[in-house]
Amino acid sequence: MNKRLISILIAALLSLNLVIPALGVASLSNFDRVRTYDDRFSDLSPGLWYYDSVRNAYEYGIMDGRSAGLFNPSGRLTIAESIKLAVCLHQDYYAGVADFSNGTPWYKPYVDYALSHDIITDKYKNYNAVATRSDFAVIITGAMPNEALTPINSIPDGAIPDVDEGYSYGKAVYRLYRAGILTGYEKNGAFYPGRSLSRAEAAAIIERIVDTDSRRTLALATPMTAEQIYKMASPCVFYIEIFDDSGILLKTGSGFFITESGVGVTNYHVLVGAVSAKITTDDGKVFDITGIYDYDWKRDIALVKIDGKGFNHLKIGDSQDIQTGETVYSLGSPLGMQSTFSKGIISQASRDVDGSDYIQIDAAISPGSSGGVLLDVFGRAIGITSASMVEAQNLNFAIPIATLTELSNVDHVPLASILIKAEYYKDYYPAPDFGAYFGIEVFFSDPSGPRNFSYLLSELPDDADAAIDEYLHIVEQNQFTLFSQREGEDGGKILMYHNSNTGVIMTLSRETINNNECFSISLV
Numbered sequence: 001m002n003k004r005l006i007s008i009l010i011a012a013l014l015s016l017n018l019v020i021p022a023l024g025v026a027s028l029s030n031f032d033r034v035r036t037y038d039d040r041f042s043d044l045s046p047g048l049w050y051y052d053s054v055r056n057a058y059e060y061g062i063m064d065g066r067s068a069g070l071f072n073p074s075g076r077l078t079i080a081e082s083i084k085l086a087v088c089l090h091q092d093y094y095a096g097v098a099d100f101s102n103g104t105p106w107y108k109p110y111v112d113y114a115l116s117h118d119i120i121t122d123k124y125k126n127y128n129a130v131a132t133r134s135d136f137a138v139i140i141t142g143a144m145p146n147e148a149l150t151p152i153n154s155i156p157d158g159a160i161p162d163v164d165e166g167y168s169y170g171k172a173v174y175r176l177y178r179a180g181i182l183t184g185y186e187k188n189g190a191f192y193p194g195r196s197l198s199r200a201e202a203a204a205i206i207e208r209i210v211d212t213d214s215r216r217t218l219a220l221a222t223p224m225t226a227e228q229i230y231k232m233a234s235p236c237v238f239y240i241e242i243f244d245d246s247g248i249l250l251k252t253g254s255g256f257f258i259t260e261s262g263v264g265v266t267n268y269h270v271l272v273g274a275v276s277a278k279i280t281t282d283d284g285k286v287f288d289i290t291g292i293y294d295y296d297w298k299r300d301i302a303l304v305k306i307d308g309k310g311f312n313h314l315k316i317g318d319s320q321d322i323q324t325g326e327t328v329y330s331l332g333s334p335l336g337m338q339s340t341f342s343k344g345i346i347s348q349a350s351r352d353v354d355g356s357d358y359i360q361i362d363a364a365i366s367p368g369s370s371g372g373v374l375l376d377v378f379g380r381a382i383g384i385t386s387a388s389m390v391e392a393q394n395l396n397f398a399i400p401i402a403t404l405t406e407l408s409n410v411d412h413v414p415l416a417s418i419l420i421k422a423e424y425y426k427d428y429y430p431a432p433d434f435g436a437y438f439g440i441e442v443f444f445s446d447p448s449g450p451r452n453f454s455y456l457l458s459e460l461p462d463d464a465d466a467a468i469d470e471y472l473h474i475v476e477q478n479q480f481t482l483f484s485q486r487e488g489e490d491g492g493k494i495l496m497y498h499n500s501n502t503g504v505i506m507t508l509s510r511e512t513i514n515n516n517e518c519f520s521i522s523l524v
Contacts, residue, residue, distance in 0.1 A: 028148055030096040031210045034061040041071035048073075050200035053214075057203040060210050061098060062088050066199070073200035080107035080127040082136050083114050085202065086143035089209060090119055093148060119143045134169035134193035136202065137182070141172040144209060151178040152217060159220035160184065161326065161377065163191045180215030181208040186321040189220045223377040229329055230341045232379050235312040237372060238279040239333040240266060240289070245275040245416070250479055250501065254332035254372035255279065255304065256381065257313035262287075262306035263409050266371030267386050267399075268295045271302055272477035275416045279306055282339045291412035297473050299356060299403050300386055305412040314373060317380030319400035322359065324349045330363040330385050330398075332372020340369070344396075351397070358397040359383045365396045374398040420474050425451065428504050428523045430478040434471055444513050454511070454518040468519060472508070480506060 037055040044051055054071055057063040062085060066072040077085075087110045088098040103109045107127055114120045119142040131139075141149065155177045157165040163173050173191055176182040182205070184191050208215045224232070233256075240253045253270030257263065264279070271277065277289040288307045295302035326346045334340050344363025351360040359374065365385045374383030383398030422432035428451065435442055435455055444454040457464040472495075476482075480497035488494045494509040507522040 026094045026145070028093065028210065028212065030094075031060055031092050032096070033059040035059055040069070041065055042069050043073065044071055050204055053204040053207040054200065056211065056214075057206040060092075060206075062092070062206050062210070063199075063203055071199065073198060073203075075199045076130045076196045077136065077199060077202050078127065079124050079129050079131050079135060079139075080105075080110070082131045082139045082197075082202075083107065083120065083127070084110045085206065086119050086139045087113050089140070089206070090114075090117060090143040093144065114139075114142075130196045132193060133191060133195050133197050133201075134167075134173065136197045136205070137172040137176055137193075138169050140205065140209070141175050148209070149175050149179040149181070152180045152215060153178050153219065155218075155220055156222045159189070159222050161188050161190050161223070162323075163193060167193075169193060176205075177218075177220075179208075180217060181205055183216045183218050184220075187318055188321055189218065190323060221378045224379050226329065226341075226343060229375055229377075229379045230331070233314060233329075233331050233373065233375055234282045234339050234341070236314045237331045237333075237339065238264070238281050238306075239336070239338045240270055240277055240279050240371065242271065242274040243276045243278075244273065247276075248501075250274065252333065252336050253370045254334075254385070256331075256371075256373040257306070257311045258316060258381070258404075259313050259409075260309065260311055262308050262311055263293070264289075264304045264306050265373075265381075265384060265404065266302055266304060267384060268297045268300045268302040269386075269476055270371045271295070271304070271415060271418075272297075272473075273419065273479050275419070277304075277415060280338065281311075289415065291414050292418060293409045293412045294407040295418070296403070296406060298469070299399060299406075301384060301399055301403055301407065303404070303407050303409050314375075314381040315379070316401055316404070317376050317378070317382040319359065319382045319402045322346055322349050322376070322382055327377050328361055328363055328382070329375045330361070330365050330369065330372055330396075331375065332365065332369040332385055334365060334369040347395075353387075353397065357400060358386075359400055361385075361396050361398055363396065374401075420477055422474055422478070425453075425523060429502065430499065431480075431504055431506055431521075431523055432471070432474045432478060434519065434521055437471065437474070438467060443516065443518060451523040452520065453523075454513055454520040457510070457517045457519055464517075464519070468510075475506065475508075480504075 037058050044054055050073055066075055091098040100109050164170050165174050237256045240255050242250045244250055250273060255264045255266035258265055278286055280286050289304050290307045291305045293303040324346050328344055328346055330342050342364040344361050346359060347362050348360040351358045369385045372385040373381050374385055376382050382401050385398045387397045423436040425431045425433050438460055440455055440459040442453050443456045446452040460467045475497055479501055480499045483498050484496035486494050488509055492510045497506040505524050509520050511518055511520050
């Protein structure tokens with residue numbers, strides 16, 4: 001073979017070697033395990049949710065540790081590190097190899113490659129900044145073509161509660177959800193775009209991109225419009241009227257059905273003092289409340305039995321999954337105005353008020369809204385509207401629907417059977433006599449002004465706070481409504497209750513008399 005022929009063959013071979021990457025077929029099958037994990041990272045252990053993901057991301061040659069022998073799964077990814085991962089995925093997918101050397105700064109070769117291959121479309125101001133989840137979604141999807149992110153989930157636009165497809169990062173996030181690479185947090189699939197991304201979470205995403213068998217199927221409900229929610233929920237919500245033993249209307253409230261057979265939910269304070277009650281549904285039909293299944297007067301919830309069947313009822317949501325800032329709707333009968341609908345947000349998903357957990361909302365509620373329903377954007381009941389701050393604007397509260405799991409709906413008893421029997425102060429019916437109820441004498445009474453009675457807290461048979469709570473429960477059951485609350489000179493609360501049927505006003509406070517801690521009641 002002559003030299004010229006040998007030269008031609010060598011040139012041809014060299015030419016062939018140069019074009020091999022270009023002739024390679026872009027495919028997920030190009031991802032190969034190029035190294036063995038061998039329990040490399042001491043801060044990982046089998047059983048951790050991310051253990052297999054980290055091991056696989058390492059063996060595919062996509063992710064390394066942060067330092068010798070450590071992966072640092074809770075460490076935050078930077079923009080530069082996110083771009084490096086995306087570049088490695090891109091090269092592996094298209095050429096079957098990812099071979100880079102660091103530059104100055106270390107991430108420059110990766111950034112240059114990412115810009116030249118449209119993985120990112122513009123430069124970042126700070127590559128050392130911590131990447132948000134939305135940053136990572138945009139960078140990673142920029143590295144992978146549509147055919148590598150084939151949809152396996154039907155996720156309608158708007159189904160991810162905190163991401164709209166029209167957001168700058170929206171299309172990237174929806175691509176990853178639809179491909180089964182992202183599944184979101186909790187049951188509602190929230191993405192939390194502004195949160196930083198941990199290295200463990202990044203490893204899980206890398207694994208699902210490389211290995212289609214690890215991708216996840218999920219279904220997310222589509223949020224309903226306000227009009228759809230009202231149309232669906234209004235037949236499930238009812239107006240309540242409460243009557244005494246003479247058939248006199250005492251008060252009104254709201255409630256809603258949770259079963260077809262007539263199990264209804266309301267606030268306990270709506271029912272207290274009732275001998276009988278009836279409801280009116282949004283179509284004008286009237287039904288009797290035949291009894292009460294169970295209640296918790298401290299949590300202010302009750303389950304009632306309505307006489308009838310075939311009722312429209314609401315689906316129960318998960319109040320433990322709700323987030324501050326979510327859109328919510330309230331539906332009830334404030335001031336007797338049936339089927340009043342309002343929209344707002346969750347101002348605080350979990351607010352402690354006097355030792356009880358509430359959902360704080362700015363959706364408008366008023367007296368009579370008590371016992372109404374708080375709905376999420378999917379029309380599910382997530383709370384029971386119950387209270388407002390008297391001296392504030394749009395500080396309203398709902399009891400988490402999860403509290404219903406503490407109640408039984410097996411047997412019901414007549415409403416009258418739960419009335420608390422109490423003696424009353426002479427000439428001040430129906431104000432319950434504190435001393436008579438607890439079996440203690442009046443310590444001090446001031447005859448010069450309104451009827452004043454003070455009792456030594458040390459003589460109470462139980463814990464003073466528990467006894468006072470119990471007494472307030474009786475006061476409310478006897479149709480007294482709290483209308484004012486202020487702080488006394490010693491920092492203690494002064495509560496004022498009013499009974500609209502009799503006009504009696506009760507002022508309740510804790511005070512010190514002759515160096516004795518007392519509970520005082522003033523009646524006018």
